[in-house]
Amino acid sequence: MTENGTEHKSPWTTIWYDPRGTIRYLVEHNPMQSFVLLIALGGVGNVLSYASSYGLADMIPFNQMIVFSFIAGPIGAFISLYLWSWFLGITTHLWGGQATKQGIRTSIAWSMAPVVYMLPLWGVKYILFRQELFSAEKPFMNAHEFLSGLAGLFEVIDVLISLFSFYILINAIAEVSGFSFWRSIGSIGAVILILTVPALFLIRFLMPM
Numbered sequence: 001m002t003e004n005g006t007e008h009k010s011p012w013t014t015i016w017y018d019p020r021g022t023i024r025y026l027v028e029h030n031p032m033q034s035f036v037l038l039i040a041l042g043g044v045g046n047v048l049s050y051a052s053s054y055g056l057a058d059m060i061p062f063n064q065m066i067v068f069s070f071i072a073g074p075i076g077a078f079i080s081l082y083l084w085s086w087f088l089g090i091t092t093h094l095w096g097g098q099a100t101k102q103g104i105r106t107s108i109a110w111s112m113a114p115v116v117y118m119l120p121l122w123g124v125k126y127i128l129f130r131q132e133l134f135s136a137e138k139p140f141m142n143a144h145e146f147l148s149g150l151a152g153l154f155e156v157i158d159v160l161i162s163l164f165s166f167y168i169l170i171n172a173i174a175e176v177s178g179f180s181f182w183r184s185i186g187s188i189g190a191v192i193l194i195l196t197v198p199a200l201f202l203i204r205f206l207m208p209m
Contacts (some may be wrong), residue, residue, distance in 0.1 A: 001171030015113050019171040023107055027176060032105045043077025044070055045119050049158060055136030062131050075179055086172065087194055091187040097177030107172030108143045114168070125154055 011033065014022040026033055047069040050077050051057065056065050085104045099107075125133050128150060132138045141147045174184035 011110065012110075012113065015110055015168060019110075020175040023103075023172040023175045026106055026110065027100075027103045031102050035106070035109050038109040038112050039077045039081055039117060040074035041116045041119060042109075043073035043080075044076070045112075045115040045122070046077065047072070047073035048122050051134045055134065057131055057134035058136050062134065062186060077112075081105060083195070084108055084191060087191040088187060091190045091194075092173065092177045092179070095179070095183055095187055097179055097183075097187065099173070099178075100155040103176035104173065106174055107169060111165050111169035111172060114165045118157070118161050119158070121154070141155045190194060 011022045011026055017200060030162070051065055051069060061165065070151055082105075085101060088108075089101055090103050092104070128147060129138075129141055133140050138151075170184045170188060173179065173182060173183055173188060175185065177187070180189070
C-alpha cells in the first residue's frame with residue numbers, strides 16, 4: 001500500500017515495532033483491515049491458553065475441548081471486544097481523549113496480532129506434549145527433563161506475548177485518544193478495575209461456603 005508515493009509495509013509487520021504509527025495509518029485508511037480475522041483467531045488463541053493453564057481437557061473430552069475453543073473463542077472475543085470498547089470509550093473521554101468507537105475497536109483488534117502469530121506454536125506444542133498440554137497432570141512431560149524444559153520455555157514465551165499484546169493496546173489507545181503512554185495505562189487500568197471487581201464478587205458469591 002502506498003500514500004503520496006511512499007511505500008508502507010504490512011501492518012502485520014509494523015505492529016511489532018511501531019504500534020502507534022500502524023494504528024494511525026489503519027484508522028485513517030482502513031480501520032476494518034483484518035478486523036474479523038484478528039478477533040476470531042485471537043479468541044481461539046486465548047481459549048487455548050486458558051485451556052492449557054486450567055487443565056480443561058480433564059473436565060471435558062479432548063475433541064470437544066478443541067471444538068469448544070474454535071467456537072467459544074471467537075464468540076467470546078467479539079463479546080469482549082464490544083464490552084471493552086464501550087468501557088474504554090467512557091474512560092478515555094473522561095480523561096479528555098478524542099478516540100472514536102471504531103478507533104478503539106481497531107486498537108483492541110490489532111493488540112491481538114501477537115496472539116494470532118503464536119497460533120502455529122500450539123500445533124508444535126501439541127506434537128510435543130499431546131493431550132498433557134491441556135491437562136493438569138503431566139506424568140510424561142515431568143518424566144523427561146528436556147520436555148519439561150521446553151514447556152517452561154513455552155510458558156515464558158506465552159507471558160511475553162501477553163505483555164507485548166498489552167503494550168500494543170496501550171500505545172494504540174494512546175494514539176487514537178491523543179494520550180500519553182501513561183494516561184493510556186490509566187484509562188485501561190480503570191476498565192480492568194471496572195470489569196474485575198464485579199467478577200471477583202460474583203466468583204466469591206458462587207463459591208461454596
